[in-house]
Amino acid sequence: MIRIHPEGKTILFKLLLTLAALNLLFRWGVELRWLENGFLLLSIAIYLLVLQFFRNPRREGPTDHQQVIAPADGKIVAIEEIEEPEYFKQRMMQISIFMSPLNVHVNRYPTSGTVTYAQYHPGAYLVAWHPKSSTLNERTTVVIRNPDQREVMYKQIAGAVARRIIMYAQKGAPVRQGKDSGFIRFGSRVDVVLPLDANILVKKGDKARGGEQVLATLK
Numbered sequence: 097m098i099r100i101h102p103e104g105k106t107i108l109f110k111l112l113l114t115l116a117a118l119n120l121l122f123r124w125g126v127e128l129r130w131l132e133n134g135f136l137l138l139s140i141a142i143y144l145l146v147l148q149f150f151r152n153p154r155r156e157g158p159t160d161h162q163q164v165i166a167p168a169d170g171k172i173v174a175i176e177e178i179e180e181p182e183y184f185k186q187r188m189m190q191i192s193i194f195m196s197p198l199n200v201h202v203n204r205y206p207t208s209g210t211v212t213y214a215q216y217h218p219g220a221y222l223v224a225w226h227p228k229s230s231t232l233n234e235r236t237t238v239v240i241r242n243p244d245q246r247e248v249m250y251k252q253i254a255g256a257v258a259r260r261i262i263m264y265a266q267k268g269a270p271v272r273q274g275k276d277s278g279f280i281r282f283g284s285r286v287d288v289v290l291p292l293d294a295n296i297l298v299k300k301g302d303k304a305r306g307g308e309q310v311l312a313t314l315k
Contacts, residue, residue: 106148155307
């Protein structure tokens with residue numbers, strides 16, 4: 097049975113009512129049976145597409161705070177050293193995961209610990225793989241300090257289609273690795289920012305599996 101994320105339940109209910117109403121109008125106003133049936137099939141396809149977008153599969157990943165797990169499903173599009181200007185203000189390693197509309201869009205905490213920073217930033221809507229999307233687009237930034245006092249940052253970044261970022265993290269709150277940390281609607285990107293001495297276990301082009309796959313280990 098498909099588990100639906102709470103962020104999608106209202107949208108799916110409204111979409112179901114809208115499509116049902118439109119199909120009733122077609123039934124009453126269109127005499128061509130093939131056109132009526134075609135619209136019904138189109139409605140079913142649209143509903144199934146939106147339904148799969150809001151699916152929330154159970155994931156059983158590691159619970160080791162020295163391991164950093166993927167916060168989202170998608171394709172790893174970049175692994176690079178960056179100058180992090182917002183919180184660390186120093187050179188860091190960044191792993192970027194691009195989420196297509198067909199990916200699960202639940203976001204999960206990459207490590208356990210305490211949230212030391214949580215900030216929402218309004219911004220533009222460049223395509224999610226644009227090099228400057230992580231600094232110019234609408235986004236959130238969250239930093240978690242694990243029990244070893246090592247800090248991990250992750251960013252939810254809106255894309256050209258995504259126009260709704262939901263962040264659950266609150267500064268000072270304890271969080272658990274793999275639990276829901278938020279949601280991004282309809283295609284986007286998540287960046288994970290790590291210390292330079294982190295041991296990266298993935299490579300560009302790999303498929304990330306949120307809540308399960310280990311991206312890196314912390315020394």
